[in-house]
Every structure is written in C-alpha cells, then in structure tokens.
Amino acid sequence: MASFTLLLLAFLLSTNTFAAEEMEEEELLALFEVMGSLLDYPDWPQAHPFPCTDTPWPGVKCELCQAPPFFHVTQIHIGPDILDPPCKISANLSHALLNLPYLKSLSIFSCFTASPAALFPALFESLSYLEHLALQSNPALSGVIPSSLGNAASLRVLSLSQNSLNGEIPQAIGGLVHLQQLDLSYNNLSGEVPQAIGGLKSLSILDLSWNALKGQLPSSLGNLQLLQKLDLGSNKLQGKIPQKLGMLKKLVLLDLSHNFINGPIPESLGGLEHLEYLILDHNPLNAAVPLFLGSLEKLASISLSECGIEGPIPTSLTSLKTLTALSLANNNLSGPIPPELGELPNLDLLNLSHNQLSGELSFPNEFMNKLGKRLDLRGNYGLCSSQRRNFSVHSDEPPYCLNGARNESEKQERTEDYKSIQPAWNQWEDNSCSSTNLSWDKDLMLVFCAFVVAVVLCSVLFE
Numbered sequence: 001m002a003s004f005t006l007l008l009l010a011f012l013l014s015t016n017t018f019a020a021e022e023m024e025e026e027e028l029l030a031l032f033e034v035m036g037s038l039l040d041y042p043d044w045p046q047a048h049p050f051p052c053t054d055t056p057w058p059g060v061k062c063e064l065c066q067a068p069p070f071f072h073v074t075q076i077h078i079g080p081d082i083l084d085p086p087c088k089i090s091a092n093l094s095h096a097l098l099n100l101p102y103l104k105s106l107s108i109f110s111c112f113t114a115s116p117a118a119l120f121p122a123l124f125e126s127l128s129y130l131e132h133l134a135l136q137s138n139p140a141l142s143g144v145i146p147s148s149l150g151n152a153a154s155l156r157v158l159s160l161s162q163n164s165l166n167g168e169i170p171q172a173i174g175g176l177v178h179l180q181q182l183d184l185s186y187n188n189l190s191g192e193v194p195q196a197i198g199g200l201k202s203l204s205i206l207d208l209s210w211n212a213l214k215g216q217l218p219s220s221l222g223n224l225q226l227l228q229k230l231d232l233g234s235n236k237l238q239g240k241i242p243q244k245l246g247m248l249k250k251l252v253l254l255d256l257s258h259n260f261i262n263g264p265i266p267e268s269l270g271g272l273e274h275l276e277y278l279i280l281d282h283n284p285l286n287a288a289v290p291l292f293l294g295s296l297e298k299l300a301s302i303s304l305s306e307c308g309i310e311g312p313i314p315t316s317l318t319s320l321k322t323l324t325a326l327s328l329a330n331n332n333l334s335g336p337i338p339p340e341l342g343e344l345p346n347l348d349l350l351n352l353s354h355n356q357l358s359g360e361l362s363f364p365n366e367f368m369n370k371l372g373k374r375l376d377l378r379g380n381y382g383l384c385s386s387q388r389r390n391f392s393v394h395s396d397e398p399p400y401c402l403n404g405a406r407n408e409s410e411k412q413e414r415t416e417d418y419k420s421i422q423p424a425w426n427q428w429e430d431n432s433c434s435s436t437n438l439s440w441d442k443d444l445m446l447v448f449c450a451f452v453v454a455v456v457l458c459s460v461l462f463e
Contacts, residue, residue, distance in 0.1 A: 022053050022071045023062075030099035031060070031073055037094035038078055038111060041085035058082055063102070072102035074129075079109035087111035093119070098126040105132035112138035112163075119165075121146040128152075134159040142166065145184075150175030159183040161207070166190065169208075174199045181205040185231070189213060193232070198223045209233040209255065216240075217261075222247045233257040233279065246271040255279040257303065263287030274298055281305040281327065289328070294319045301325040305351070313338055313352075325349040329376065333357055337383070342367040349374040358382025 023031075032045040041047075048055045052062035052071035059082050061075035078087065091111050097103070106127075117140055124130075125148050133155060135141060142164040149158075150172030158179060165187040173182075174196025182203060189211040197206065198220020204227060213235040221230070222244025228251060238260040245254070246268025254275060263285030269275075270292035276299060286308035293302065294316025301324060302317075309331035317326070318340035326341070329351045336359035337352065343364070350371060357380040368375065377383060 022050055023073075024070055026099055027073065027102075030096040033096035034076065034094045034100070035060075037096070038087055038091050038108070039085045040088035044085070061105075065102075073100050074102055075105040076100075076103065077105070077107045078111055079107065087113070089113075090115040092117045093123070095120065095122070098122055101126065102129055103127055104129050106130065107132065107134040108136075108138065109134070110137045112140040114140055117141045118143035119146055121148040124148045124150075124152040129154055131155060132157045135163065136160070137162040139164055144168075145170055145173075145189075147172040149173060153177065155179055156202075157181045160187070162186040164188060168192075169194050169197075169213075171196045173197065176200060178202055183207040184211070186210040192216075193218050193221075193237075195220045197221065200224065201226070203227055204250075205229045207231040209235070211235055213237060217242050217245075217256075219244045221245060224248060225250070227251055228274075229253045231255040233259070235259055237261060241266055241269070243268045245269060248272060250274055253277040253279075256283065258282045260284060263307070265290045267292060270295055272296060276300045276322075279303045281307060283307050285309060289314050289317070289333075291316050293317060296320070297322065299323055300346075303327045305329040305331070307331060309333060312336075313341075313357075315340065317341070318344065321345060323347055327351040328355070329353045331355050335359070337361060337363075337377075339363065347371075351376040352380065353377060354379035356380065356382065359384070361385045 035044045048057050051060050059077040062071040063074045144167035147170040161183045168191030185207045192215035195218045209231045216239035219242040233255040243266050257279045261283040264287035281303045288311040305327045312335035315338045324346050333355040339362035353376040
C-alpha cells in the first residue's frame with residue numbers, strides 16, 4: 001500500500017511539473033497577448049493559465065511536439081459559435097501572432113467591427129505552417145492584401161470574404177501552390193483578375209464575387225482542372241467568356257452574373273459535364289440560348305435573365321430531367337413555349353416573363369398547380385391559353401384562345417376595353433348608329449332628333 005502511495009505521489013508531482021512547463025514561455029505569453037488584443041476579457045490569462053491542458057478554452061487547440069516535449073498552439077478560432085467572452089470594440093490583429101510559429105489555423109469572424117484593423121505583411125512571412133486563414137465578416141478590416149501573402153506556401157484555405165479590403169489582388173498569390181479554396185468575395189477589390197491564379201492547380205473553389213474587378217476573364221482559369229465552383233458575379237468584368245473554361249471538367253457552379261460580358265456563350269462550355277448551376281444573368285450577351293445546354297445532363301439551374309437573349313426557347317432544354325429552375329426573364333425571346341417544359345419532373349421555378357413569346361400555352365394543370373407563384377409569364381402579350389386557369393399572383397392570365405387563335409369573345413372584351421378609353425368624339429361616332437349600346441338619356445336624344453328634323457326642313461323650304 002505504501003509503495004502505491006509513493007507511486008501516486010510521484011505521478012502527481014511529475015504531472016504538475018509537466019503542466020507548469022507545458023508551453024515555452026515566449027509562446028504562452030504571445031498567446032495571452034493575442035487573446036488580449038481580441039477579447040473583452042482582461043482576466044483571460046488568469047482563467048486559462050494552461051490553455052493546452054488543465055484550463056482549456058474552446059477556441060484554442062494545441063498539439064504536442066515530441067522533441068522537446070512541449071505543446072504548441074496550432075489553432076485559434078473566434079466566431080459566433082463561441083459567444084463568451086465577446087470581442088472587444090478595439091479588437092485588432094496583434095503582431096504577437098508572429099511568436100506562434102506552429103499556428104496552422106487562424107479564423108476570426110465578426111470581430112473587427114468598429115476599430116480599424118489591417119493585414120500586416122509580416123503575418124504571412126513568419127507563419128510557415130499556416131494552412132487555414134479565415135477572416136470573415138469583419139467590416140473594420142480594411143487596407144490592401146499584402147504581396148507577402150505569396151510566402152504562406154502552406155495555405156490550403158484562404159477566406160477573406162465580407163470585409164472592407166481594397167486595392168488589387170496581388171500577383172504573388174500565384175505562389176500559393178497548395179491552395180484549395182480562395183474566397184475574397186464581398187470586398188472592395190479592384191483591378192483585374194490576376195493571370196497567376198491560373199497556376200493554382202489544386203484550387204477547387206474560387207469566389208471573387210461582389211467586388212469591383214474589371215477587365216477580361218483570364219484564359220488561364222481554364223488550367224484549374226480541379227475547380228468545382230467559379231463565382232465572379234457582381235463585378236465590372238467585360239469581354240467574352242474564354243473558350244478554355246470548357247476544359248473545367250469538374251465544374252459544378254459557374255456564376256458570371258451582373259457583369260458586362262458579351263456573347264455568344266462559347267460552344268466549348270458544352271464540355272462541362274458536371275455543371276449544375278449556370279448563372280449568367282444581367283450581362284449583354286445578345287445571343288440565342290445555346291443548343292448545347294440540353295446536353296448538360298446534370299444542370300439543375302439556368303439563369304439567363306436580362307441578357308438580351310433572342311430567338312426561340314430551344315426544345316433541347318426539355319431533355320434536362322434534373323432541371324429545377326429556369327429563368328429567362330426580360331429578354332427578347334420569341335415563338336411558342338415548348339409544352340414539354342411542363343413535363344420536366346423536377347422543374348419547380350419557371351420565369352419567362354417580359355419577352356415576346358406567343359402561341360398557345362399547353363402546360364398540364366398539375367404542373368401549373370405545382371409551381372403556383374413560382375410560374376411567371378407576365379409581359380408576353382402574344383400568349384394565349386386554350387382553357388381558363390387560375391394563375392398565380394405573379395402571372396397575368398393569358399387571353400383565352402381556341403385552336404391556337406384568340407377566342408372572339410376575348411377579342412370583343414378587349415375591343416370594349418379599348419372603346420372605354422377612346423376620346424369623346426369617337427364615342428359619339430361609335431354609338432350614333434347603335435340601338436343596343438346607347439349611353440345618352442332620352443331627353444338628349446329628342447333634342448338631337450329635333451335638331452336633325454329642323455335642318456332637313458330648312459333645306460327643303462329654301463330650295
């Protein structure tokens with residue numbers, strides 16, 4: 001029993017000694033300083049003196065190094081999933097981060113909201129192990145992206161979205177050869193999309209949307225063979241879509257909406273066999289809907305609204321059995337609506353409003369009822385329907401037609417509507433010879449008849 005007690009005492013002593021030496025002093029003090037620059041909790045060091053073992057905090061992770069046997073901070077995370085303690089009003093990025101050389105992941109969400117903060121160049125020069133950097137939803141994080149970013153060669157994820165960063169994307173970003181995800185969306189970035197991005201061969205997600213980028217799309221984007229998401233929407237890009245984008249065989253989402261890109265859509269995009277989302281709306285494409293879209297069997301959503309699209313709706317679209325949303329609104333489409341669209345099993349939104357479509361609408365009642373408000377056919381005055389249907393509040397009911405032509409009663413109704421807004425002299429002319437639609441009262445009619453008789457008598461007397 002005595003020997004067991006001695007062993008237990010020795011174990012406890014060794015544990016306490018190890019806890020006291022769990023981290024190198026310089027690294028521990030650097031962590032305290034970093035947390036002090038971010039959190040509104042001055043007593044954080046006292047509450048978490050051993051952050052890697054005895055007094056952990058959920059936003060800090062450590063790894064044990066064998067030689068020498070010290071813990072090192074490898075992850076710092078501050079976000080809405082950790083509400084206590086909150087970020088301080090004067091939160092900023094401390095240079096003490098440079099003394100956490102083993103840091104692999106740094107993620108800070110919604111922390112820099114009032115006091116100005118910026119990315120300092122040395123941040124990317126010292127953290128050679130950094131793989132994941134996510135600074136998101138920080139409206140007070142401004143300034144430029146340092147060119148030293150290219151030195152963080154271990155980066156796999158770089159997300160700087162929803163901040164107030166400005167300036168150009170540095171060409172040095174091409175040095176991030178292991179980068180898999182790049183998200184710089186929702187900033188104030190300007191300049192052109194760097195050609196160097198085409199050298200990031202491991203990239204699977206590229207999101208530069210909602211900035212002020214201009215110039216043409218670099219053809220080097222076609223080199224990103226692993227790319228699954230390409231979102232450059234809501235910028236000031238112009239020119240044509242590069243033919244080489246058709247080489248992105250794994251692409252699932254292509255969003256180039258709200259730019260100044262010209263058409264036509266290149267036939268090479270017919271090679272995007274995994275494409276599910278094609279979003280090109282609000283661009284001056286001024287071309288026809290390409291026939292090859294019908295061969296992209298995995299397409300789930302097509303949006304080409306306000307693109308100056310002209311010509312008919314190709315029947316090839318009716319072969320897209322996975323299609324859930326089709327928006328071709330505010331274009332110059334003409335001709336009939338292919339009735340086979342109403343037979344697509346997964347179509348749940350159809351917006352063909354404000355075009356020049358004509359002919360008879362022949363969708364099944366079941367399809368019409370399923371879509372309801374998600375069916376929009378407004379502004380196509382050449383359309384007619386062979387039977388009365390209850391359209392959604394977002395769809396004007398097209399006029400009634402029979403055998404492809406408007407019903408005579410419908411025509412009469414529209415004629416009467418037209419007459420009701422004619423000027424007064426036209427109303428007199430139209431009603432003077434009608435005995436069924438008189439709108440005058442009897443006294444006025446008697447006066448008029450007396451006047452006519454008087455004129456006739458006078459002409460006879462004076463002959």
